[in-house]
Amino acid sequence: MRINEEMEMDHLRDLITPQRVEKASDGFTDRVMASVRLEPLPSARRKERIRSIVVPAAFGLIFVSLIIIALLTGSSEKSQMAVYIDKISGVISQLLPSRNILPEASIPRALVYIPLGILALALLDSAIIKLRRRKAVSR
C-alpha cells in the first residue's frame, strides 16, 4: 500500500512539467523515408518470408524422402510400403542422370546419391541467392 500512498503524495510532479520542448531535427521525415524506400514492401517481405520457409522445407522434405527411399529400396524383404516407395523411386531415378552410372542401386550404392543430392541442393541454393540479389539490385 506504501507504493499507492507514495503515488498520491507525489512531490516530483511539482518539479516536472511535461512540456515537449524538443523537436525532431529538420529533414527528419525525409531521412526516415529515404531509408524506408530502400526496404522491400511489406507484402514483398511476407512473400519472401514464406518463400524462405517453404523452399528449404520442400527441399529438405525431398532430401529426407530420398534417403528413406534409398534405405527402404535396398532391403531384401520388401514391405508393401517399400514396394510403393520403390515405384516412386523408379520414377525419380528415371529423372536422375546417374541412372546409367549406377544401374542397380542397393543400399550402399544408393548412398552415393546423398553427396550428389547435397551438391545439387547447394548449387540450386546459390543460384536462387544470385537471382534474388540481382532482383534486389535492379529494384
Place this chain on the structure above:
Amino acid sequence: MDYKGDIYYIEQVLGGKVNAFTHLVDRHKDNVFNLALRISGNREDAEEIAQDSFLKAYRSLEGFKMNSTFSTWLYRIVYNSSISLIRKRREKILSIQEFPADAADFLSVIHDEDAAIEEYKRSLVAFALQNLNEEDRAIITLFYYEEMDTEKISQVTGLSRQNVKVRLFRARQKMSEIIVNAEKKNTVCHEDK
C-alpha cells in the same frame, strides 16, 4: 491536410503505398524523438534511436495487431531501441557525479528570478534523471513526461503492472535523493563562498 488516423495510413502502407508512412512519421516524430532524448540523454543518440525505431516499425508493420494504439506499439519499439543502444554504449557513458550549478548561477545568466528558478528546477530534474539507470529513466519519462498510467507503461515496457509500480516508486525515491543531495551540496558551497 486532415490527418485520417493511424489505422488508415497503416492500411495504406500495407496495401503497398509506401508514401503513406510519411504521415505516420510526421505525426509521431516529435513524441518519439522526445522519448528517445529523455532516455538516452543526448540529441545524437536520440536522433539515431528515433530513425531506427521508425524503420523497425515499418519493417514489422504487419505484426501490429491493432489491439493497442499505434503510438503505444511505437513507444515500445523506441523503449527497446533506447535500452539496447544505451547498453551497447554503457562503457562510453560517464555518469555525472555533481550537479554543476546552483540557483544563483542561473540567476546570473537569466535575470528574471522566476524563469531562473524554473530553469534551475528543470536542470536539477534532468540531472537526477540522467543519474538513474536506463530502465528507471524510461519509466519516469513515460510516467511524468508522457503522462502514461502504469497500465500503459506496462504495455510499452513489457513489465507487469505491479513491477512498474515498484520500479516507479524506487526510481522516484532515488531521484528525490539525488535532488536533495545536489541541493545540499550547493547550499554548503554557497555558504563557503
